[in-house]
Amino acid sequence: MSxxxxxxxxxxTSWGESHGPALGATVDGCPPGIALDEAFIQRQLDRRRPGQxxxxxxxxxxxxxxxxxxxxxxxxxxxxxxxxxxNTDQRSRDYGDIAQAFRPGHADITYHLKYGxxxxxxxxRSSARETAARVAAGGVALAVLRDLLPGLRITGYMVQMGDRxxxxxxxxxxxxxxxxxxxxxxxxxxxxxxxxxxIRKDQDSVGAAVEVLIQGCPPGLxxxxxxxLDTDLAAAxxxxxxxxxxxxxxxxxxxxxxxxxxxxxxxxxxDGPAYGSNHAGGILGGISxxxxxxxxxxxxxxxxxxxxxxxxxAAGDEIALVTKGRHDPCVGIRAVPVAEAMAACVILDHLLLxxxxxxxxxxxIGPAP
Numbered sequence: 512m513s514x515x516x517x518x519x520x521x522x523x524t525s526w527g528e529s530h531g532p533a534l535g536a537t538v539d540g541c542p543p544g545i546a547l548d549e550a551f552i553q554r555q556l557d558r559r560r561p562g563q564x565x566x567x568x569x570x571x572x573x574x575x576x577x578x579x580x581x582x583x584x585x586x587x588x589x590x591x592x593x594x595x596x597x598n599t600d601q602r603s604r605d606y607g608d609i610a611q612a613f614r615p616g617h618a619d620i621t622y623h624l625k626y627g628x629x630x631x632x633x634x635x636r637s638s639a640r641e642t643a644a645r646v647a648a649g650g651v652a653l654a655v656l657r658d659l660l661p662g663l664r665i666t667g668y669m670v671q672m673g674d675r676x677x678x679x680x681x682x683x684x685x686x687x688x689x690x691x692x693x694x695x696x697x698x699x700x701x702x703x704x705x706x707x708x709x710i711r712k713d714q715d716s717v718g719a720a721v722e723v724l725i726q727g728c729p730p731g732l733x734x735x736x737x738x739x740l741d742t743d744l745a746a747a748x749x750x751x752x753x754x755x756x757x758x759x760x761x762x763x764x765x766x767x768x769x770x771x772x773x774x775x776x777x778x779x780x781x782d783g784p785a786y787g788s789n790h791a792g793g794i795l796g797g798i799s800x801x802x803x804x805x806x807x808x809x810x811x812x813x814x815x816x817x818x819x820x821x822x823x824x825a826a827g828d829e830i831a832l833v834t835k836g837r838h839d840p841c842v843g844i845r846a847v848p849v850a851e852a853m854a855a856c857v858i859l860d861h862l863l864l865x866x867x868x869x870x871x872x873x874x875x876i877g878p879a880p
Contacts, residue, residue, distance in 0.1 A: 520863040523648035529638030535595040536644040543589030552650030558848040616814035639752040642849040649852020662727035667847040671720035693847040714817035719843025730801035732861040739797025747853035756809040760792020810843040
């Protein structure tokens, strides 16, 4: 069984390969009557699209999305929505040298060991090209959330690239879409540009860390034990190509804290509970608190590099391999809109799950009116 679907009530199945004729997603469970068009989804895809700067792969793909089903007169019908994105700039000849060899650090070898047959052209399903389908599906989720949770805001940004870190004291949300790195710190852009340019000239790549901030999520989403909101958010982020670690809130740093430091003290505010801090990252016991949800993940360096690396062939011969082609020197950059899309899918899925189970009923805190 090969699992290509994500979600329970709001569910999408991605399909297609990096160098095939097209890729896309089939979205099911979308509520009817939601205003949706290709232009709205395209705005999300344009943020992930390759070839927009020297900091990403130079593959030139318009990533133009087509909606093939599930709409009538500009609104969703409640039936499956088929999204298709054609591939137009494949250069499969670049991958001839790896047809019988395995890139170190890449899924080439595990795909071969599992299936005994693989699409070496760009990695097939293991390529980050697959994430275009996720962003398209996330565009549908965002359109639904726009109606059902108009106060919700999902913002992704880079917080680290190699040994460069953002200065949180200079955090400026308005800067995120004004630079090539989705950086919330305008003062760091020039240094990060020089840093990554040097890595590219060294024919190397570098890892990164991305943070996703979810604001306006109501309390009560998620469920104890196996239906935790943070479980599904972590799974969503970990499923993104090259992601090797996920944190919620304080994350791994919580191991160095005492209980008196980590516990988010609660007081009674004018509109309900008020929290003195947010070490929990907006989720307790798998259920949202109403605070900002903070998810952070690390992305490994791109495996396909021009510097020779030792590896083996399918015949078992040891060789030095140089990977040709057009690749991101830091795959974490274009992971930002992918992470936003996956977060949107998870939040919508849990919102629909909660409505089905509780009907939106919530426990009371404070005196009765």
